[in-house]
Amino acid sequence: MGMRLVRAAVLLTFVGFWLAPVSARGTLDADEVQLKRALEARSGEMLETLRLWVGTNTGSFNQVGLERCSKMLAEPLSRLGFALEIVPGKALGLPGRPTQTGPLVIARRPAPSGVEGAPRFLLVGHYDTVFELSSPFQRLRIDPNDPGRAIGPGVADMKGGLVVLLFALQALAESGDLDRAGWTVIFNADEEVGSLVSRARIEAEARRADYGFVFEAVRPDGAMVRSRRGVGQFRLEVSGVAAHAGQAHAKGRSAIHELALKVVRLEALTDYSRGITFNVGTIEGGTKRNIVPERAYAWVDVRYDDSAQAKEILEGLQLIVQDSAVKGTRADLWG
Template structure:
């Protein structure tokens, strides 16, 4: 049987995807992420996998590893790597409920990347129900901290990837449905300003505002953006009383670069901003980094060529590109393990209150993943 001929009931898929979406799992809420992992572990077990729960660390939730029965169980095979954390805080469902409108379905994390994780499991289940045995054993790894740079599970992902021949990453499809065959480097930074407190009404001139100094630094940092290396500040915390000149301010910055050389220059530029000005100290410390996954690696391109053939049978042309917006594919691709990314569902609005998927892409992507599982050797 051709895996592309497998039948998928879209309405049934949505009904079973719904609990995944309605279990909100923001990265920084370890208990919430663990609740999502409970659901995934149950569904993977029902699908026949041997499931391991891996405890979380560094304040993050735990991970789930599922290995499916196979004559070559334990031998190098295919790793499907995905994350179950989202950027949406608890309560987002009130503003972005799970809702279907024609071929569109909304919900927090539905595109990034619970939809892709779900269709990966659906593909494996459908193959099993059809009595089809993949040439290679299959392992699924769901992790809890990708949205903050994977600080607690990078070594786990790399260890699992090293045991396998191929890595599939069901991150959201590119806007045209294409796959990702390389990713830019990303580095994070923690920023801090230290000033001098004073009463904002009675003694304003005696203070040195850490907030004002940080605001100036943010403009300076973001002005360093070029086509080759971007800089942005996305988090800032400071102040408690409006009548106090704030003596401390914390922020987080991110830089993305197309090459390692560009990243190194960007990191050096950020670190060079440190110093003292007008009585306020500015400090920069390195956070987690995703390495450059160089595109066009032979093993990855061979996987892409196979996926392109499958998509032609499905009726569309699969494109490829190197992309910004890091994923855990950065790590496996950097390791030189053949990796194909953005195999997940089509949609738009990820990381926003309009996050949505194209319902019709559930079956499409499940068939694509099933085809890859059956044809990778």
């Protein structure tokens, strides 16, 4: 019973969004073919659901939009008989960014009593995106050159996956298979900023599950992703000495100058052959054109293939932080 449900869940994960031909996903049994056809018949409804969710801005720092979208996601699960737990957002703890997260939505539907040995599934997805209200990228549109391709903030990462999740559950409910397992669904609103608040709850629920699916996008060829690269985020801040750029330039110690030198060294740590990348994504600093900048900082994204590389990466970061080329400056690292 458990393996049949696993196969059905995998099938629905692919079919629900991509609606691929049966031959592209392997041989399906009669029940799975029926589920696939039922989902194909609802493709228009899926698109309109995706359009609504994508049209609701859920940038990681848009508290109002996250609150609104959390209700959109929770309501259909409630109709399927899931018990809802809405955990209010909490402070992210990011330096210089006091904004709190959006709500964490946890929905549970235990297997009915009397169903022995029912497997427990954990289905996970995030509804925040990297596109804030200030972004011009706000609405879903269909690619005029490819009618099967939707474009919009979160279409792939990952509101499209959330549509898959919802319609898969609805199809399993209609087929009667939803009652053959226990289900927990988690929607978090802080994934794009590191899941700093939601991670502990997700890990706790994962320890109670037999099977887990994360509804991020598949590979371009449709292959399932079974693991992701490690990721780290860091804030590097440099402090210097402010001075007038004309009358007292020599007395100043430029934080921007020191940070620029450190950025070059950070980027040089990238090693594609070993799967290690450093990306300095944003830089800010200074106050006015004619003042030697006293402060500057950068946000750094780090990716790696092997968890054993984490120690090496941290050591490399610390060496750059501790070594100052511009005398009179110092650096601090958060992350």
